[in-house]
Each structure stands twice: as C-alpha cells, then as structure tokens.
Amino acid sequence: MSHHLKNEFKFVVTGVELTEDQQQLVxxxxxxxxxxxxxxxxxxxxxxxxxxxxxxxxxxxxxEVLAPVQDYAAGQVGMR
Structure with a gap:
C-alpha cells in the first residue's frame, strides 16, 4: 500500500452544541x-x-514510531 494514497471523510453535525467531551466521544x-x-x-x-x-x-x-509503541505495549502486558 502506497503511503501517498489518501482518503478523507467528513462527518458534520448541525443544530446541536456539543461540549469538548462530547466532541471527543463522537x-x-x-x-x-x-x-x-x-x-x-x-x-x-x-x-x-x-x-x-x-x-x-x-x-x-x-x-520508527511503531517499534517504541510495540515495546511499550509489551511492557504493559509483562512481556519484556
């Protein structure tokens, strides 16, 4: 899969005011x-x-980003 491909999707909510917590939840x-x-x-x-x-x-x-995340996850589950 090429890293140059990009698909963007949008979801718009109108007619309601959302708190920051509600925005994060949605x-x-x-x-x-x-x-x-x-x-x-x-x-x-x-x-x-x-x-x-x-x-x-x-x-x-x-x-370079994935390896540290995998190391962290392994530590969290006691596999290091």
Missing amino acids: GRAIAQAAAPALGELAPRAALPVAVNPKVWWYGDPAK
Whole structure:
C-alpha cells in the first residue's frame, strides 16, 4: 500500500452544541467504526491516532514510531 494514497471523510453535525467531551466521544466513535469497515484494506499494523478531538488519522505508522509503541505495549502486558 502506497503511503501517498489518501482518503478523507467528513462527518458534520448541525443544530446541536456539543461540549469538548462530547466532541471527543463522537470523534472516537467514528474512528472506531471506520477501522473495522476498512477490514482487509488497511495495513496489518494500522493504528487510529487522535490528532485532535475532531480529527483522527488511521494508517500504518512509520517503523520508527511503531517499534517504541510495540515495546511499550509489551511492557504493559509483562512481556519484556
């Protein structure tokens, strides 16, 4: 999968005022729903990352980023 490909999706809510916590909740729910919808299309190591409460990135992180995350996760589950 090329790192140059990009698909962007938007979800707009009108007619209601949302608190910052509610915005985060909605943003997280949308990101969580999108990940399984991509199924086999996404890279195996794809991760959702909150850029801000309203913007999420979902993709295959660079190896320099993924390795420390994997090390941290291994420590959290007692595998280091």
